[in-house]
Amino acid sequence: MWQGALVGEPTAVAAGSAIESFEDYVTLRSAVLLRFAYLITRNHDDAHDAVQEALTGLYPRWRQVSARGDVDAYVRRSIVNAHVSAWRKVRRLFPTAEPELASTAPAVPDAADAVADAEVALRLCGELPPVQRAAVVLRFYEDRSFAEIAGILGCAEPTARSHVHRALAALRRQLEGGQP
Numbered sequence: 001m002w003q004g005a006l007v008g009e010p011t012a013v014a015a016g017s018a019i020e021s022f023e024d025y026v027t028l029r030s031a032v033l034l035r036f037a038y039l040i041t042r043n044h045d046d047a048h049d050a051v052q053e054a055l056t057g058l059y060p061r062w063r064q065v066s067a068r069g070d071v072d073a074y075v076r077r078s079i080v081n082a083h084v085s086a087w088r089k090v091r092r093l094f095p096t097a098e099p100e101l102a103s104t105a106p107a108v109p110d111a112a113d114a115v116a117d118a119e120v121a122l123r124l125c126g127e128l129p130p131v132q133r134a135a136v137v138l139r140f141y142e143d144r145s146f147a148e149i150a151g152i153l154g155c156a157e158p159t160a161r162s163h164v165h166r167a168l169a170a171l172r173r174q175l176e177g178g179q180p
Contacts, residue, residue: 025062029072033076034051042125058074058078083134128170131163135153136167136171147160
């Protein structure tokens with residue numbers, strides 16, 4: 001899991017807050033964005049790359065994005081988009097010869113113990129498609145509403161609900177020993 005989590009830090013930077021420059025934003029929000037990216041990518045190096053790409057894209061647009069409001073939503077959306085694009089590219093490059101071996105989630109005798117174990121939960125979430133994984137992270141890790149999830153993912157609210165619902169159904173099947 002991500003190391004160095006800060007307790008009680010804000011989850012979004014609203015317009016009119018103390019952050020006035022791009023440098024201030026990066027200083028104050030990079031740890032939160034790295035944790036978010038790690039939960040989406042499941043890899044420290046990929047998380048750093050995703051945040052770096054998102055911040056690189058934000059820099060020339062800083063004035064417009066910060067004037068509109070929620071900078072975190074813009075950056076999170078950039079992180080999710082970059083990860084989905086990378087996932088699609090890798091998926092095309094490395095097809096699985098034996099589909100039955102694609103999912104290696106073992107049957108867990110006690111689902112309550114598996115859910116309590118953060119590493120198992122992270123592995124199971126790692127088998128979800130990136131958009132569903134992002135929706136689950138936003139809903140249950142960041143405690144976001146479906147409207148906020150829809151805004152971050154750039155979709156309609158019912159679509160955000162559908163992403164979460166389908167992800168939870170897939171996780172239930174994995175915990176029961178079925179196919180994802």
